[in-house]
Amino acid sequence: MKTLTLQLPDAVETNEQELKLLLAGALYQQSKATADQAAAVVDLTKSAFLEFVEHQGLSVLKLENEIKLLADRIRNVQSQQDAIFEINQYGGGPDESYIRANKDGILLLAAEFLVASAHFEEVLNSDTKSGISISCDWASDGTVGLNYIEPTANTREADEPVEQSPFWSFPKSKDDLIGLLLAIGFISVPVFAIIGIGTVVKWLFS
Template identity: 35%
Template sequence: MNKEDLQNIIDKLEKEDRKEKAYFGIFEYGGGPDESFIKANKQGLELFAIDLLKAARDTEGLLKNETEKSVFPLGFDEDWVDDDCSTYIQYVEPTNEIRTNVKQEPYVETWTDKTMKFGCISAILIAIISAIVGIVTIIKWII
């Protein structure tokens, strides 16, 4: 999308006053950031989306300013952001980097894997047979 398209969307979203009813927060419910979630109502999501759209709109201009590391600040200290949330996203740092996906090749079972599987199954069978023979021998010895 170009700047004008993004600005049109931003303008449409900013027409309504959402700040009174908005609620937004990012929380962690477990052991780390991989267990995070967003708790928000519609108005809060729209306000957060406006900030992200503004960052997208201004990214090219920020990247042209090569004198210093440029960031786009987000409204993490606004009234509509929950004060008790555990994660605050304070700014967006634009980059020209392109993510490269490294495709993982499907795992091919080698002969050592097959041998290991056969060896483990054989050891379990030998242990079961030995246990049965031992129990039968003990019963015959008692009787």
């Protein structure tokens, strides 16, 4: 293993183990050392080191750093000149749309989304609450454009089924029952009267 010698001012209050932890955490966060390698720097087990990283909040920073590195790698490898990505509508509404893209276009857009995700907390915690810009100048022209992401801390609510009332239900109260009987009576009387008149007429002319 390499040996490093540091000279610190007397006013800096720290110790060797604390410096080792800070160094190992920084190396792990920047993906310059694996968890096993960083743990060896501070003479800790891998699980104990990862517990320290989680407690210090370095795991989140490491993830964001890895996301940015992956996005940069995609941008450097994939060809913007050959990329195809467009959103088109074939009907009159947003539910009638489709994506036309090749592999380069999909990966470059994925890189934009990865970078946007790394800035989510920063934008949500800011006072301006501005959108996160998406750089898609390389994208081919479509009927729908992508300019920015409006971040939100909300979660998607589960769709609640709408309870449909039955066409008819038995009266639940005395007043409802009386009303139903009256309605039947008002309908039945003229019906029976018409039937009775028809019977009499039929009898007279038979």
